[in-house]
Amino acid sequence: MKKLSLNAGLIALLLVLFTGCSTVMLTGRKQFNVVTDAEMLTIADSSYKAYMATATVSKKTTQSALVSRVGSKITTAVQNYLSAKGQSSLIEGYNWDFKLVVDTAVNAFCMPGGKIVVYEGLLPVTLSEAGLAVVLGHEIAHAVAKHSNERLSQQMAVNGLLSAAGSLVQNQSTFLKTALPTVLGLGAEYGVMLPYSRKQEYEADHLGLIFMAMAGYDPAEALTFWSRMAAKSSVSVPEILSTHPTDAKRIANLQALLPEAQKYYNK
Numbered sequence: 603m604k605k606l607s608l609n610a611g612l613i614a615l616l617l618v619l620f621t622g623c624s625t626v627m628l629t630g631r632k633q634f635n636v637v638t639d640a641e642m643l644t645i646a647d648s649s650y651k652a653y654m655a656t657a658t659v660s661k662k663t664t665q666s667a668l669v670s671r672v673g674s675k676i677t678t679a680v681q682n683y684l685s686a687k688g689q690s691s692l693i694e695g696y697n698w699d700f701k702l703v704v705d706t707a708v709n710a711f712c713m714p715g716g717k718i719v720v721y722e723g724l725l726p727v728t729l730s731e732a733g734l735a736v737v738l739g740h741e742i743a744h745a746v747a748k749h750s751n752e753r754l755s756q757q758m759a760v761n762g763l764l765s766a767a768g769s770l771v772q773n774q775s776t777f778l779k780t781a782l783p784t785v786l787g788l789g790a791e792y793g794v795m796l797p798y799s800r801k802q803e804y805e806a807d808h809l810g811l812i813f814m815a816m817a818g819y820d821p822a823e824a825l826t827f828w829s830r831m832a833a834k835s836s837v838s839v840p841e842i843l844s845t846h847p848t849d850a851k852r853i854a855n856l857q858a859l860l861p862e863a864q865k866y867y868n869k
Contacts (some may be wrong), residue, residue: 743809
């Protein structure tokens, strides 16, 4: 009976993680999402304020203005698209903000609700306005696709089911009691959570191409930007342990998506 119960718990884990309850725009992917925008925006606003309190805003006025200008062009294009489709509610409550901060790391990140930070160290790799549009389109896509909501929903589901699974073996050996959460935890982390992160990265690439094209930037620039990123990369992490696709796989995927994005650019 306990074996059947454990199998039922594992099945429940799979059902929760892979059953969609919302749909991502344009890609049509079903995603598990039980965290409301109101909850996520509250968390993000607090986190963003805490981060900015410790960050140093760049004094490079020209580059800062470029980040704001490109970000505004892309978000305006997305807002116009959603409005035309009657889907403006998808980003209701978003307050877009683009900041360039002093940091030599080649990086940028997005918080839910449209808080996007670009590090100064990224600009020598973006090189141009179109190169920057690749990055900002990708980060804006994470926000629009509500990837943070989805990740938190997954983590909540995993944590809840790990606790439930643990209760199934209370009468088993000490070894099994100790090992089960560890095994399921590793399975959830490396079998579910990281692959989902890579899936979200691919999706952000997909949407990002379309978003930059909507704003008038040639999506083909994504191929040259990621080629520069690949050339600059000095650390190779096995993909199974990484939340991001390998550069080669990312570029190949972008190449396949380019014809679709070019349709929006040609418009």
